[in-house]
Amino acid sequence: MTELEGFTSIIKKYDGIGNKSKLIEIINNKLRSVKDGSVYCFKNFAVRYSESKRNSFSNTVLSLSKLQKYDHIPLIICLVTRSENKLFIANSTFLIKISHSSKELTSTNIKGSFNGSDILKSFNGISNSRNNILELFAYHIEIGFNGNLERLVEATNNIVPTGTKYEVDSSILDNILNAPTRAFEFSQSGHEKELKDDLDQRLKKYEDKILIASHIENINIRGRLIEYLICGDDDDIKARLVKEIEDEYSNLPRFRTDNSLGDYTKTFGTTISETDIKTKIMIQSSNPKAYNLDKFLKFLSIDNTVFLFYFIGIDAKQNVNTTLVSVFQKDLVRSTFIHGHWSGRNSRGTAQFDGNTIHRLILNPINNIDIQFSKDFLQRLIEM
Numbered sequence: 001m002t003e004l005e006g007f008t009s010i011i012k013k014y015d016g017i018g019n020k021s022k023l024i025e026i027i028n029n030k031l032r033s034v035k036d037g038s039v040y041c042f043k044n045f046a047v048r049y050s051e052s053k054r055n056s057f058s059n060t061v062l063s064l065s066k067l068q069k070y071d072h073i074p075l076i077i078c079l080v081t082r083s084e085n086k087l088f089i090a091n092s093t094f095l096i097k098i099s100h101s102s103k104e105l106t107s108t109n110i111k112g113s114f115n116g117s118d119i120l121k122s123f124n125g126i127s128n129s130r131n132n133i134l135e136l137f138a139y140h141i142e143i144g145f146n147g148n149l150e151r152l153v154e155a156t157n158n159i160v161p162t163g164t165k166y167e168v169d170s171s172i173l174d175n176i177l178n179a180p181t182r183a184f185e186f187s188q189s190g191h192e193k194e195l196k197d198d199l200d201q202r203l204k205k206y207e208d209k210i211l212i213a214s215h216i217e218n219i220n221i222r223g224r225l226i227e228y229l230i231c232g233d234d235d236d237i238k239a240r241l242v243k244e245i246e247d248e249y250s251n252l253p254r255f256r257t258d259n260s261l262g263d264y265t266k267t268f269g270t271t272i273s274e275t276d277i278k279t280k281i282m283i284q285s286s287n288p289k290a291y292n293l294d295k296f297l298k299f300l301s302i303d304n305t306v307f308l309f310y311f312i313g314i315d316a317k318q319n320v321n322t323t324l325v326s327v328f329q330k331d332l333v334r335s336t337f338i339h340g341h342w343s344g345r346n347s348r349g350t351a352q353f354d355g356n357t358i359h360r361l362i363l364n365p366i367n368n369i370d371i372q373f374s375k376d377f378l379q380r381l382i383e384m
Helices: 003-013 020-030 064-070 133-140 144-157 170-177 179-188 190-205 207-213 219-231 235-246 293-300 330-334 355-363 371-383
Strands: 034-036 039-041 046-051 060-063 075-080 085-089 113-115 264-268 271-281 289-292 305-314 320-326 350-352
Touching: 003 020, 003 085, 003 133, 020 039, 020 046, 020 075, 039 064, 046 060, 060 064, 064 113, 064 144, 085 133, 170 179, 170 293, 170 371, 179 190, 179 271, 179 305, 179 320, 179 371, 190 207, 190 219, 190 264, 190 271, 190 305, 190 320, 207 219, 207 305, 207 320, 219 271, 271 355, 289 293, 293 305, 293 350, 293 371, 305 355, 320 355, 330 355, 330 371
Parallel strands: 046 075, 271 305
Antiparallel strands: 034 039, 039 046, 060 113, 075 085, 264 271, 289 350, 305 320
8 A cells, every 4th residue: 555545545534533633643643744834745745734614615725835845746635524534636737826915926936825716626527536636646747837837827817828829720721630631641651660760769879878867757857858869969968968867867957859849850752740759657657748739730730741759668677668659549639638727828728648548559559540530639629
């Protein structure tokens, strides 16, 4: 039994205790934690206790700056009521806005606190409850605090967001809706095998360094570093990265990865391929970010474009497996989740993949494409 499972078991056992202080005392006698203000820190998660005579609560929970400190692990709110000890996950992905003292909140000035009413009670159809903590955290960990901050600033201060939603008119509609057909034809050609061989060779050159880098806990740094080792075009930066990895990445240099749709562009005749690289640590549960919807549609509006994902799976024994699939791979499309609470911005938002689907595709590569289903998916995105 994991520490979190042990914690949840105690919480269930003492349903109806109705007293926050008594519950904290019981838990502290059974599990070790360190108190940091109002937050109790366990090895792999953190807890903020609250109490209510009702089954819901709207009182202040925590400051945003304190949340930032623990946003890399599950941050759990334990609400002690007269009938049940409720658990909610309250990482930044699951916040609607910041409520108190937040007028000065900006992307560079972390201010304010959030209430219980600011926490989403469901996400992607999953109830925010004690049985779903780790499943929900798998969605959050790939987004992180920085990935949510701009959204929270806009939602909190009613800021009109910069940028504009990509407009799809009749002149480009056919190009977008024909993208699944282009993807199918590309998958049947020898070009896809050529692209996979190219990426595999690039990975093989730095495989030992990539394996070391896979131990970096920060997902964003780990992913960007591995992407650059495979696709980067500056050999001097690569050499320095390799040196720092050999020194246990204690002082990684700054390196740039383009903020474009994919990480690697390759042309086959008149066909332009963009490939995004995702690394999956097979023993960890996470749901990787997929793509920005507006960038996605804008790229597909260009004739002769195909978009693919190169998934790198690293298992507990440091075995590396790779697969290259179209963005329209049937299982990938079916399990793509669109972030609904990003709506209202001048953007369609972002998509996220289901980690279990990625896991299966790495172990059992299959690039089947349902053209009509994919067209229907694109039509829904266009209409957003």
